[in-house]
Amino acid sequence: MxxxxxxxxxxxxxxxxxxxxxxxxxxxxxxxxxxxxxxxxxxxxxxxxxxxxxxxxxxxxxxxxxxxxxxxxxxxxxxxxxxxxxxxxxxxxxxxxxxxxxxxxxxxxxxxxxxxxxxxxxxxxxxxxxxxxxxxxxxxxxxxxxxxxxxxxxxxxxxxxxxxxxxxxxxxxxxxxxxxxxxxxxxxxxxxxxxxxxxxxxxRPGTVAERSPRFEWMKAQELVDLDRPLTAMERQHVGVATPGLFENTSVITIDLGRVGDWSYPLPGAKVISPYGGKRRNHTGTDLKTRPKDKIRAVFDGVVRFSGKYSAYGNMVVVRHANGLETCYSHNARNLVKAGDRVKAGEAIATVGRTGRATTEHCHFEVRVNGVPFNSDYVFDHASHTLRNDKLTFRRKANGTISIKTE
Ligand SMILES: [Zn+2]
The missing domain is CATH 2.70.70.10 (Glucose Permease (Domain IIA))
Known part of the structure; x- marks a missing residue:
């Protein structure tokens, strides 16, 4: 009809x-x-x-x-x-x-x-x-x-x-x-x-909608130039500042409604330990599924670091044009190397327990300018969906970064 x-x-x-x-x-x-x-x-x-x-x-x-x-x-x-x-x-x-x-x-x-x-x-x-x-x-x-x-x-x-x-x-x-x-x-x-x-x-509903490609013209927000070659420092360390990010300003806004494609880092996972935690020193969110499950890049980006990193074990750090970096660790195996371009949802590692880990899981971190913050600002871990907020980061003179959500 x-x-x-x-x-x-x-x-x-x-x-x-x-x-x-x-x-x-x-x-x-x-x-x-x-x-x-x-x-x-x-x-x-x-x-x-x-x-x-x-x-x-x-x-x-x-x-x-x-x-x-x-x-x-x-x-x-x-x-x-x-x-x-x-x-x-x-x-x-x-x-x-x-x-x-x-x-x-x-x-x-x-x-x-x-x-x-x-x-x-x-x-x-x-x-x-x-x-x-x-x-x-x-x-x-x-x-x-x-x-x-x-x-x-x-x-x-x-x-x-x-x-x-x-x-x-x-x-x-x-x-x-x-x-x-x-x-x-x-x-x-x-x-x-x-x-x-x-x-x-x-x-009418019930008839099969012929899905046309969505009119994806709205340009994703780009705060960081991913074409910039990685320095040795960036390839060897995790908590390093992102070039260009706070260069001329102390305040940046990352609009999660404009990041383009995204993926939950470990589909089907449960949070077994949140950010902060009892001793307030847990810098990531621990996600558990089954050993060897594939860990996915959250957004498009460039792999900035891939290797062993002390207690983190095997770790992958991905830099995104939207200004964020995401880190995935305790991996059984890393599937990418520094300099690789990755797409949102692409498999970048498998779940393991390398480094200091008592069970197989992915320790997932979100960082801005090298500083970790609570991934709950970015993902609703209960529904495995990206939040639709604007995140405002203010960099203070001592290098610490405060975060406000809108
Ligand atoms: Zn952890």
């Missing part, structure tokens, strides 16, 4: 202008046209095929939330934009929140009033219009729920005009969500034809 909804045609000129873009967008620096024009095709959206799909779980993964707290969708007498939602709240002014994580594309006055447009990793765009004040700039990364604008009384009415777009073409939020903010169970397939017309086909 499927229902077809035709949506408007994309301006041909723009389609021509952007149709050469056959690759994923590599940067969040939008072009002048992208920063100025409300309706403009999304570069790279149909880069690999003529369709893509959006499922409720794609929206949830990007943090879906209703853009106005306690807001109500209403139909005003002056309604002139038929596609989107008019949302009002009881307050004299209300904050308007990003419906999902993404990067702000446009912030300016349009026909709809002061407007913010956000492009999301799932391929959709959301539009927040009729604002009194905007709180973000083009190129800003925003997390789901982050305030992006303020709506204030204008001719006695306080409301936000909210809509979605696909490839610059308006799409009613009602296609994917209900007016109470809950998501519909349907999934949608968006197809573009040679003329640039986008067609949306709604599919």
């Amino acid at each position: 499927l229902k077809r909804i035709s949506i408007l045609c994309v301006a041909l000129l723009l389609a021509l202008f952007y149709s050469f873009t056959g690759h994923h967008k590599e940067s969040v620096d939008f072009s002048r046209a992208e920063r100025r024009m409300l309706h403009i095709p999304t570069a790279g959206l149909f880069g690999n095929s003529n369709y893509f799909t959006v499922t409720p779980s794609d929206l949830r993964r990007d943090g879906w939330c209703f853009p106005v707290e306690d807001g109500v969708v209403f139909t005003p007498e002056f309604r002139h934009e038929p596609v989107g939602w008019y949302i009002m709240s009881a307050e004299a002014r209300h904050e308007v929140r990003a419906a999902m994580q993404g990067v702000v594309r446009l912030v300016r006055k349009t026909d709809l009033g002061r407007t913010v447009v956000i492009l999301h990793p799932n391929g959709l765009e959301t539009v927040y219009a009729h604002q009194a004040k905007t709180l973000v700039r083009s190129g800003d990364y925003v997390s789901a729920g982050q305030p992006v604008a303020l709506a204030e009384a204008d001719h006695g009415a306080v409301y936000t005009y909210f809509t979605m777009m696909v490839n610059g073409v308006p799409l009613s939020p009602s296609t994917l969500a209900r007016e109470d903010g809950t998501l519909k169970p349907d999934w949608v397939r968006f197809t573009v034809d040679g003329g640039g017309t986008v067609r949306a086909t709604l599919h």
Whole structure:
């Protein structure tokens, strides 16, 4: 059972202008046209095929939330934009929140009033219009729920005009969500034809979703240059500073929502000893599965150290572009060597009990600038998932590093 909804045609000129873009967008620096024009095709959206799909779980993964707290969708007498939602709240002014994580594309006055447009990793765009004040700039990364604008009384009415777009073409939020903010169970397939017309086909749950590659254009945060050759010091020692990381600043923020691919270090493992512990001197998290199970690199990176390291036994240290280093020790065998590039989820060692260990396990550490911190900031070890927080590290004059989570 499927229902077809035709949506408007994309301006041909723009389609021509952007149709050469056959690759994923590599940067969040939008072009002048992208920063100025409300309706403009999304570069790279149909880069690999003529369709893509959006499922409720794609929206949830990007943090879906209703853009106005306690807001109500209403139909005003002056309604002139038929596609989107008019949302009002009881307050004299209300904050308007990003419906999902993404990067702000446009912030300016349009026909709809002061407007913010956000492009999301799932391929959709959301539009927040009729604002009194905007709180973000083009190129800003925003997390789901982050305030992006303020709506204030204008001719006695306080409301936000909210809509979605696909490839610059308006799409009613009602296609994917209900007016109470809950998501519909349907999934949608968006197809573009040679003329640039986008067609949306709604599919009921239970039908098999054809999974298209996710629109992974949002550039992962890169604080560290992985191409920099490793020094002898870096190849021989574990707790060394990361070049470039705190070079011009004492504060860095690592956004776990923007680290790209990730893997739990030891799938199926249980924590047998947490960070800190009774004597407060345990610098890692002990993970247990079965001997010889494969230990996985948590993020993409470059192996900085691989070898025996005193009480740690066989140890692997991986440096990641996001600014973190991860360490895996007591390994039976290391499967990589210093200088190797690894992908998130790649097997880098096998579980053992080398060094000072009373049972076979992986002593897993997360470090920033060579200093270990609690891996609970990065992983929820109960559900084996990556947290979706921003971690702020402050380096003090004595070299110690404090950590705050947001
Ligand atoms: Zn340990």
